[in-house]
Amino acid sequence: LAQAEKMELDLDIPSSLVQSDGHLRRSNSAPMINGLSDNSQVFQREVLRSRRNSTTVVNRPNMVVPSSPIRVPSTRLHQIKQEEGVDVMNRETAHEREVQAAMQMSQSWEESLSLSDNDLEKSASSSPKRIDFVPVSPAPSPTRGIGKKQCFSPSLQILVSSNGLTPSPIPSPTRRFSRRSQSPINCIRASILGPIKRKGEMETESQPKRLFQGTTTMLSSDVSNLSDLSSCHSPDLLDGSLSSVSSSTGSPGKMEGVSPSSSNSPFASLQDLSPK
């Protein structure tokens, strides 16, 4: 009966947090480390785990003891009181300590998980002893961005420059989120295929997820527009092949050489299931 009532929370709970009787142990203050498989910079937001849901929990290592039964509630009220109550110097010191601890942890993770042959190069560039407090991004003036247009072409489904020329699709290296999706150009027809797993073909552990595959690969059928809706309703669609839709629209050769798009692009076109 106890088993039936136990709630399956389906979370990534490390086994160390589950006691032998199946109940969850209270979590400690260590940030959960994820997102380390790519080569993005060490200083990652996920590592800091400074925000969860829409409230912020700031667990300061010097204030929260892992085995303490008292847990700081994740409410804005408590967080504001915490932030205002502690004087700035202490807060900065605590924050730096937290960041440093997080960096060290992520360093040790990276080093043990790294598949790179070039360990020497890696350890030279990311020494755990350094305490560089590198901000995630420069704090720009609030007036930055005024007047800078961003242009999007609904027909091409990509960002274009305002004079109409297509820019290089490579994102700026200073962007913090190194993984990013394309615009949601494709809709997934519901008939589809529940269990299409596209992960397998694209991911290798050493390769970071690259979402900007370049403009041409993403076009697929989404040049299809309303006039094609009638063909979308055809039973052909039900086996989930978007490529059949596009060929029926006669879209000019854009499907040639298109890799069934990156599994890493949300809103990407579906895997081509048509028999080869």
Place this chain on the structure above:
Amino acid sequence: ISGAVQGAGGDMQWCLSQAKGSLDDDVTEADIISTLEFNHTGELLATGDKGGRIVIFQQEIENKRQPQYRSEYNVYSTFQSHEPEFDYLKSLEIEEKINKIRWIPQKNAAHFLLSTNDKTIKLWKISERDKRPEGYNLKEEDGRYRDPSTVTSLRVPVFRPMDLMVEASPRKVFANAHTYHINSVSVNSDNETYLSADDLRINLWHLEITDRSFNIVDIKPANMEELTEVITAAEFHPHQCNTFVYSSSKGTIRMCDMRASALCDKHSKMFEEPEDPSNRSFFSEIISSISDVKFSHSGRYMMTRDYLSVKIWDLNMESKPVETYQVHEYLRSKLCSLYENDCIFDKFECCWNGNDSMVMTGSYNNFFRMFDRDHRWDVTLEASRENSKPFQVIKPRKVCAGGKRKKDEISVDSLDFNKKILHTAWHPQDSIIVVATTNNLYIFQDKMN
């Protein structure tokens, strides 16, 4: 299956129209949708995500004259609204996550919207360009300058049609007015002003003026130890430009009249339901925290969402709500576990349909709930790719709270609490709803449209 087929809500048959998003179960954090908003006609649907990006979908309707027309939403514009920033003074990161998007009622061909992260509100202009000048004398078509010596004749440039291009440009940036995290923006019915609310303060802005704003509510006590609640949401009345409400983490809603005084710390009405003593627990205050407040289109009612229920309030009655709908009462006995995994702090939103006859809100396991106010009918539906085929009416779901589980029911313990629907939107005129799961957007249409 709850809801015998009677009345308007019972007649509705929802079909999955579109599903947008990655098929991957691996969620890219930047793509997690954080806000969802139709514009006033429903033609445009804006989504904001954790990566600071805004994607606007445009409705395209086929067979408009036929009774059963289908409409589809396709990407119209996508742009980066906010970037991550760093507050050096406080050593704190400022997330670029878009907390709210609100459309300005349309006055000309361009569309305007307000988008905000924790600290900065931006006014964006979205305009179309479908013509371009061609035939310059001194420039080639690709923009390169021609050698003037090769110019032998003159011509007048003309406008030629081009592929539609949608431009998004930031017209105003309203910054540095909030010490705490902005949770709401709301455009006033006067179309000139808007409010922005953070945890402790509400500011009034003029849409044209960025270098100052008026503070109209300030609940910060002189001694922070005395702080007992924070502001969770705020909204202007849809018709009365002097009236706005704000909700608190203690389950109260205060209505303020800006004509009464410049600083509206003193409310004109306070809506609060006395607590049911039989339900009192350690978590009572936490679950009473209001995560969303929305006026009805008519302006007569407002709806609030707390952790377990949706309440409809008559603006003329402060003592208790006129209607209360249980979203997932079966979670009341699980509050301890939900506190452990932080789910108890999830902020669900709610929305009205176009004629205020129905309301909708999200739940866990990718379930969402609809309540028909007129016919006392409610339904639980699921946003799922596996269980939905196009044109097939989606089946209602039922959660078994305890005891013997019937065949199609799902037990509380099997619910996936990682799959939460926090954001939903209802088309202001048509029977189209949009539901955001963690990494997907689902658009449902009523078959009997």
